[in-house]
Amino acid sequence: MAAVISLLIIISISLLITRIGTIAFVHTGLSKEVAKFQARSAYLGVGFTTKESELMVKDPVRRKILTFLIFTGNAGVITTISSVIFSFLSLQETGFFSVEMLVLAAGFGLLIFLAYSDFVDRRLSRFIEKLLKKYTYLDVKDYYSLLNLEGDYRVSELKVEEGDWVNQKSLKELQLDKEGVLILGIKRADGEYIGAPYGKTMVRVDDILILYGESSGLKNLEERKKGASGDEEHDDAVSEQNKKKEDQKN
Structure with missing residues (x-):
């Protein structure tokens, strides 16, 4: 025993x-x-x-x-x-x-x-x-909770490929914030890291984007390709985000 x-x-x-x-x-x-x-x-x-x-x-x-x-x-x-x-x-x-x-x-x-x-x-x-x-002397800021990652929101990485919708566009052109997606940082292929990138920053092939947003929106962006269909998906995502904002006001 x-x-x-x-x-x-x-x-x-x-x-x-x-x-x-x-x-x-x-x-x-x-x-x-x-x-x-x-x-x-x-x-x-x-x-x-x-x-x-x-x-x-x-x-x-x-x-x-x-x-x-x-x-x-x-x-x-x-x-x-x-x-x-x-x-x-x-x-x-x-x-x-x-x-x-x-x-x-x-x-x-x-x-x-x-x-x-x-x-x-x-x-x-x-x-x-x-x-x-x-x-202990740990920095006790719980970033997981601060970003509300327990809900539908999460942080993810997106490696940019040639045919991706985000490739060769500036952040100002992408307007991802209107979709409810934020770019927290960009890891360049040469090792450079850009924290809190601004509107003129260009997205290139092999960049790794650090994204924050709802799971469904991030998944849609990861699968989005260049061309008219990609632009249409962006417009749909913006419309969906605007609808959510209106629902929150009511």
């Missing part, structure tokens, strides 16, 4: 640590989904792609969080494996249809419920955020 309880405690602590890592990453500007993936990857030691590694390692605060997750993950994985071995040895002695097996199954069921419970997620997240504010 002791081995089974130890296993459940270790898994609970592991879930808590990755939750802390996720919230800490969110406070550094990552979206919740990316933060969750990075926290779990670091804790389990599965590694990242080159692009993701640069994203995480360049930021000094994220490096500290990664170090904490990797260190605790190495200890946690080894301890979990040991507990699993001892748990199954004890189950072999008592039989798989025993009190230990029922406790293990019930414990796993409870952990799964807690892991996917929105109520628990909100309460636990608030508690962890308070602790981070009190005991």
Whole structure:
């Protein structure tokens, strides 16, 4: 029984640590989904792609969080494996249809419920955020919440290709703000980054646009091609946005 309880405690602590890592990453500007993936990857030691590694390692605060997750993950994985071995040895002695097996199954069921419970997620997240504010020097601006990314709004990247509607146009010509889409920045192919670009800035092939807006609008823009059909889709998107503004006034 002791081995089974130890296993459940270790898994609970592991879930808590990755939750802390996720919230800490969110406070550094990552979206919740990316933060969750990075926290779990670091804790389990599965590694990242080159692009993701640069994203995480360049930021000094994220490096500290990664170090904490990797260190605790190495200890946690080894301890979990040991507990699993001892748990199954004890189950072999008592039989798989025993009190230990029922406790293990019930414990796993409870952990799964807690892991996917929105109520628990909100309460636990608030508690962890308070602790981070009190005991760390993290920049606790939650950019994910500030941009309302939990709703239909999100930040995405669009790599510009030759036949895209946005190619070889200035931001003034594109008038994406009238569609409800904002360009937060542009990454040039040569590595240059333009933050908060203005109207005369031209969009070129291989540029990566950092966009903010509703999911449906961003998806439409990503699929939009040059020509009359693209212009028509732009006009439709502008009309739809104007309609939403009128509905909000009423």
